[in-house]
Amino acid sequence: MADFDLGEIERRMRGALTSVKQDFAGLRTGRASAGMLDPIQVNAYGANMPINQVASVNVPEPRMISLQVWDKGLVSAVEKAIRESDLGLNPVVEGQVMRLPIPELNEERRQDLAKVAHKYAEQARIAVRNVRRDGMEGLKKMEKDGEMSKDEHHDFATEVQDLTDTVIKEIDEALAAKEAEIMQV
Known part of the structure; x- marks a missing residue:
């Protein structure tokens, strides 16, 4: 053979x-998915890092993503990276926790x-x-x-x-x- x-x-x-x-x-539907945030890079410690390397990503509800940022100093960098992404998400910041409501399409x-x-x-x-x-x-x-x-x-x-x-x-x-x-x- x-x-x-x-x-x-x-x-x-x-x-x-x-x-x-x-x-x-990575395509956004009307549902929350932790994979939606994968393309987002955060400027942290002088380098661009994926969001999942600076925060825990959870999906507590079908239309909500929750982030627990590990370093208090990175909260504003994570918020900025999310706002500047093309996902159309507006984070609600509560200390080191960030909530991302997923709007209807x-x-x-x-x-x-x-x-x-x-x-x-x-x-x-x-x-x-x-x-x-x-x-x-x-x-x-x-x-x-x-x-x-x-x-x-x-x-x-x-x-x-x-x-x-x-x-x-x-x-x-x-x-x-x-x-x-x-x-x-």
Whole structure:
């Protein structure tokens, strides 16, 4: 049997799926999620740090995020970073505790977020197709160089295509779930 690494192709395709799921987690819906704050960087101790490295992030209610800032001196820096982010959140500061009420989304904003989700999903599909193309080119080269027979090439090509179809279906399912979550009033 030829030495073709189907596991590497699957790993790369799954990486695209993982990446799109992380992108979806950052999209704001009407619900609170600790992942919403992941992109925010706080200027702390002379460096930019992720918010979860200077505060505990909790979601006590579906429309509220609560932060417990560990260092009293960083409360204003965290508040500033949240206000300057594109999330549209207004923190309510009570000592070292910060509450972030999540406002309702209007219909227009929901549709914009759905478009962004579709864009993320299409980028992931393109990444998966590029991995498939690389795999198919590798198979053709191995067959041309005499490292595998036509039958082996056909079998591996079928497996690569099946894997591609499976991962793209999972991306579409993740998109449908995120879109339903965004559009839920």
